[in-house]
Amino acid sequence: MRWCHAGPGVLLLMLQTGCPSGFGKDGRIDRAVHQDMLEITRKHCTPEDYDRFCGGTKKYTEECRQKCGG
Numbered sequence: 163m164r165w166c167h168a169g170p171g172v173l174l175l176m177l178q179t180g181c182p183s184g185f186g187k188d189g190r191i192d193r194a195v196h197q198d199m200l201e202i203t204r205k206h207c208t209p210e211d212y213d214r215f216c217g218g219t220k221k222y223t224e225e226c227r228q229k230c231g232g
Contacts, residue, residue: 200231203231206230206231207229207230211229211230212230215229215230216229216230
């Protein structure tokens with residue numbers, strides 16, 4: 163292998179090893195896509211309903227997702 167090809171090859175290998183933190187499960191991009199999908203499919207609740215179903219620590223419960231899409 164020529165040295166002029168080895169440098170970019172090593173650089174590409176180093177960049178690819180960092181991909182799991184960005185693209186892997188629970189990576190930055192996976193979380194961003196998940197958040198975008200939640201925003202797209204969110205059912206808008208009244209503030210009272212949101213407080214009842216999603217208030218406090220209930221934000222990530224199944225009931226909150228079903229009632230308010232959050």
